[in-house]
Amino acid sequence: MTTHTTAPGTPETPDTPDSNAPAATGLIGLPATVGRALATGGGALAVVSAFLAWTWTAEFPGDLTVYGYPGGLQVLVLIGGLFTTLFGLASYGVKGLKVLTPGNADSALKLAALGTFATAWYTVIAISAKLGGVVNLEPGGYLVALATLVALLGALALPFQRPEPDPADPDDTGWEAFRHRARQKRANFKAAFAAEPPAPGRTLPAWAEILVITGVMALGLLVFTYGIGTEYDELFIGFLLTAGFGFAALAKAGLVARISAITTRHRTVTMTGAFVAAAAFPFTQSDDQYATIGVYILIFATVALGLNIVVGLAGLLDLGYVAFLGVGAYTAALVSGSPSSPLHVHWPFWASALLGAVVAMIFGVLIGAPTLRLRGDYLAIVTLGFGEIFRITVLNMDGTSGPDVTNGSNGISSIPNLNILGFDFGQEHQLLGTTIGRFANYFLLMLLITLVVVVVFRRSSDSRIGRAWIAIREDETAALAMGINGFRVKLIAFALGACLAGLAGSVQAHVTYTVTPEQYQFAHVVPPNSAFLLAAVVLGGMGTISGPLVGASLLYLIPAKLQFLGDYQLFAFGVALVLLMRFRPEGLIPNRRRQLEFHEDTAAPAVLSKAGA
Known part of the structure; x- marks a missing residue:
């Protein structure tokens, strides 16, 4: 033939x-x-x-x-x-x-x-x-x-x-x-x-x-x-x-590929349209049943996008990233008027969210400063250790094994709903002729925070520091030879990623009502955790914006819907991940550079974007 x-x-x-x-x-x-x-x-x-x-x-x-x-x-x-x-x-x-x-x-x-x-x-x-x-x-x-x-x-x-x-x-x-x-x-x-x-x-x-x-x-x-x-x-x-x-x-x-080329030419329109479509989701629901899953998906996706700065752009394998989410959540819970908090203060949301982000960033600098001189597997082991240290520390700060700050395994409970400018997020509201429940309210708030994180990711990846991150990721030795201060550049990525995770954690504390140490393990049946966050970045597409958002959505939605499998849930989930990585190792929405690494026979595009839309 x-x-x-x-x-x-x-x-x-x-x-x-x-x-x-x-x-x-x-x-x-x-x-x-x-x-x-x-x-x-x-x-x-x-x-x-x-x-x-x-x-x-x-x-x-x-x-x-x-x-x-x-x-x-x-x-x-x-x-x-x-x-x-x-x-x-x-x-x-x-x-x-x-x-x-x-x-x-x-x-x-x-x-x-x-x-x-x-x-x-x-x-x-x-x-x-x-x-x-x-x-x-x-x-x-x-x-x-x-x-x-x-x-x-x-x-x-x-x-x-x-x-x-x-x-x-x-x-x-x-x-x-x-x-x-x-x-x-x-x-x-x-x-x-x-x-x-x-x-x-x-x-x-x-x-x-x-x-x-x-x-x-x-x-x-x-x-x-x-x-x-x-x-x-x-x-x-x-x-x-x-x-x-x-x-x-x-x-x-x-x-x-044809639609991807169109969206690349209209990135601002694409991002605006995506968030308008996401904002319309609560209006398609008759109750709060599925808005609950939606808000947790957004929290998971926002934290995954922050991790994408560390892993996808800078190439730093962080296995304890969920600890920064916990730092932000605990910080916001301590100052948000919970009766379980030993501080007995009630700050407004903007102040508690800002404090959670700043404290998480400080922890990122403190942990990154002595460890970011390591590379590869050694860095991964150290960050994994930090995640476990954080969980054990908040578990022991119960007034018996340590100072009474976090109530140990009981956590900080009864965190009040947010009230911003008289808008109570815990109450139902009528908006555009539709009843918006509690989780739908938090969904829209979390969508705004996700938009902030997307803008930060996009602007930072397109900046000089973003190009330095990519250079470090591709070949750190060559980047150092070209005059890039590798330690400073990696520390900025670590601190920025921790800051974004802390910001998401401040909202998570109010959505879940209770913050406990079990929520921030390396591997846990219910995401987010460090293993699922890393899987979301790799599965969705490292170094892109939409990749971790799609990956996080799938990794949260699939386990939530496969609960009928019982003890075989994680087995089926693992098999699905193996198949996806086998047939599409570059991710569902790959970065162009990464796609070329896995498919050498693919024609190289005229211009390689730094971060996908």
């Missing part, structure tokens, strides 16, 4: 066939035209099946017994089927649909079909397991299982460029030969889902690009609201499958 290559910015032209080039075939032995027809037709049948009944009883949540009206997991399969059908038509070159695939339509089709198959078969298996066998399926259930299987088989028949096999050593033992064949199979599977880099395409007018950004923000709000509002476990797992494979398909199609 003749292969085609496309250089960015140039029209697609067929290359001269090379007899030595590996053949472009699919994972299964079907012609490509048949594969596209099966994948497209299977996706269309999956859409049709969503309007049929999948089971006869409403005992399975979501009420999948109705004809003509999709519900529950049927909606997710409907979305996956639409993606599969559209990408299938785009792979045929249908006029008007090529705009959906500036990258590689075949790769997007494969992932869309795989995601639809996973969601549909998970639903069918869940129905059979919950109700007692496949006999409980209605015709729609059988149809969706068959249609998605056909779509997946058709997608796997699409051609891909097999990598040139490495020559085998004739002296290899049986085990070494087996490992060589396994490596080649993994390379083939990876190539099957690889996408060509998207062509630059036409530049839209500024107003059109702003409309695109607005639509993306609205879609993001819709997806987040749907995910956080899933009412039962099966629906949330289906949501994860659909959202994960859907995002991967859009990335392979080149739409993510």
